[in-house]
Amino acid sequence: MNTTLISTVSSAKVETPKQVIEINNLRKGFGTEDVLINVSLKLYDGENLVVLGKSGSGKSVLIKCIVRLLEPDGGTIDILGENVSALDHDRLSELRKKIGFLFQSGALYDSMTVRQNLEFPLRRIKRNLNQKEINEKVQEVLENVGLSDALNKMPSQLSGGMRKRISLARTLVVDPLIMLYDEPTTGLDPVTSDEISLLINEVQKKYKTSSIIITHDIECARTTANRIIMLMDGEIYQEGGLEKFEKSTDLSIKSFFK
Amino acid sequence: MKKFSPVIKVKTIATEQSIRLVEKTIAKTAEAGNFLTNIADVFLFITRVIKVTFSRDFEFKEFLNQCFQIGNKTLPLISVTGIIIGLVLTIQMRPALLSFGAVSLLPGMVAVSLIREMGPVITALICAGKIGSGMGAELGSMRVSEQIDAMEVSSVNPIKYLVVTRVLAAMLMIPLLVLYADALGILGSWAGANIKGDVTFALFFSQAFSQITFIDFLPALVKTFFFGSVIGFVGCYKGYTAGRGTESVGIAANSAVVLSSLLVIIIDLIAVQITDIL
Numbered sequence: 462m463n464t465t466l467i468s469t470v471s472s473a474k475v476e477t478p479k480q481v482i483e484i485n486n487l488r489k490g491f492g493t494e495d496v497l498i499n500v501s502l503k504l505y506d507g508e509n510l511v512v513l514g515k516s517g518s519g520k521s522v523l524i525k526c527i528v529r530l531l532e533p534d535g536g537t538i539d540i541l542g543e544n545v546s547a548l549d550h551d552r553l554s555e556l557r558k559k560i561g562f563l564f565q566s567g568a569l570y571d572s573m574t575v576r577q578n579l580e581f582p583l584r585r586i587k588r589n590l591n592q593k594e595i596n597e598k599v600q601e602v603l604e605n606v607g608l609s610d611a612l613n614k615m616p617s618q619l620s621g622g623m624r625k626r627i628s629l630a631r632t633l634v635v636d637p638l639i640m641l642y643d644e645p646t647t648g649l650d651p652v653t654s655d656e657i658s659l660l661i662n663e664v665q666k667k668y669k670t671s672s673i674i675i676t677h678d679i680e681c682a683r684t685t686a687n688r689i690i691m692l693m694d695g696e697i698y699q700e701g702g703l704e705k706f707e708k709s710t711d712l713s714i715k716s717f718f719k
Numbered sequence: 720m721k722k723f724s725p726v727i728k729v730k731t732i733a734t735e736q737s738i739r740l741v742e743k744t745i746a747k748t749a750e751a752g753n754f755l756t757n758i759a760d761v762f763l764f765i766t767r768v769i770k771v772t773f774s775r776d777f778e779f780k781e782f783l784n785q786c787f788q789i790g791n792k793t794l795p796l797i798s799v800t801g802i803i804i805g806l807v808l809t810i811q812m813r814p815a816l817l818s819f820g821a822v823s824l825l826p827g828m829v830a831v832s833l834i835r836e837m838g839p840v841i842t843a844l845i846c847a848g849k850i851g852s853g854m855g856a857e858l859g860s861m862r863v864s865e866q867i868d869a870m871e872v873s874s875v876n877p878i879k880y881l882v883v884t885r886v887l888a889a890m891l892m893i894p895l896l897v898l899y900a901d902a903l904g905i906l907g908s909w910a911g912a913n914i915k916g917d918v919t920f921a922l923f924f925s926q927a928f929s930q931i932t933f934i935d936f937l938p939a940l941v942k943t944f945f946f947g948s949v950i951g952f953v954g955c956y957k958g959y960t961a962g963r964g965t966e967s968v969g970i971a972a973n974s975a976v977v978l979s980s981l982l983v984i985i986i987d988l989i990a991v992q993i994t995d996i997l
Contacts, residue, residue, distance in 0.1 A: 528872050557874045568869035571860075582873040635873070 561632030805907025827930025855975030858958025
């Protein structure tokens, strides 16, 4: 048999998507308590990966380790081919420009208006833009999150859902390649939660982002997930598509997917 | 009833006491360890701030904003305090000087005490209360609400934007506020001198400034830069390293005031000793 032909056929079959994040044996603890125990996962280009789990299962710690807001105790995290733990401050800063992080609380800067919140990262990351281009970019992302009339409002004048949208706009304004959502629907009513979940899908399509969505909201997971990982007590309990989770007979999983 | 022999009783007491002693030793060692860790953290923080201060892309707009905030917050308080200090000093010194027939020395004495000691220390203590607590509370609440984390993940150095601008603004504005308080203090003193006497504005000022030398003025000005830096560093450090709960905001603001006020007094003591040697 022709070996060249075999290799051509097999490479055509095994077309694995590009990995944007690869985590191997990640460990993190606080004091004597282990929060993450040998967590390994991969995020592929263009997918929405939902990390599901109860409160205190280590979900938020996981994404904070990814952007090195928390230093891992062990294991490796590769983002876009770079080992995050090995990066110095400048290179980490460059890498972070490619990552958008939506905080659970929104984390809008209280002392700034919506416009200033959006301009803040834009002026510091995309330094070559002039004022006209900055205005256009701000207007564009505000329209994309459906809040173009909130430009001159202060964060204190916004509702919970609006704060989440503006916070999302602030991360999108610098065109990130990867989005990390920390409990995007927590504290919102069911209607607003659905709107945010749909917005996450729109962001995936429009900005071609790869995302990790941390949540315990099963409706958000159903709407946004291409793949799901379930964390339990700091360890990966189950991994697969939505269908696998919906059909599971495991009691811990069923308690989520009732 | 069960009876213990005296030997067993002594052994039991000795064991309990040794356990207590070991526990106390471990607790004290942990306390000492925490204290040393805190000191190391403070030095690391100061090193980071100094390093970032001399890096490129200084946040000049935010620096000006902080200068304005410091001036805006403290100016009314310092104006009132400055005038009252001058007034009170004059009213209290006048009878003593009158008994020696040396009332003409009053303007000079008040000016020297205001410029060398009262003006810098009182202004710095007011700023420690007003600015130090403000910085501690603001940065503390930014830490609690993840705004500092948000800045960090969006590739903006929070030390550069939040801390360096505040520390430098305090270092610039507090000496200026001290000069302003000194001037108002002398004005208050002139008003005080006119309550029971009659002295013209021009004469009072010429007598006041005839007693002031370069050695009165320069060390006082130099120490105010240190007051400013201590107030800025302590306020920012307490806020920046605040815990995650909302109560930590109050703790940060409170400890910023207490520690910066204490450090102002200690720096003043050191400055007086150095000036005395000179």
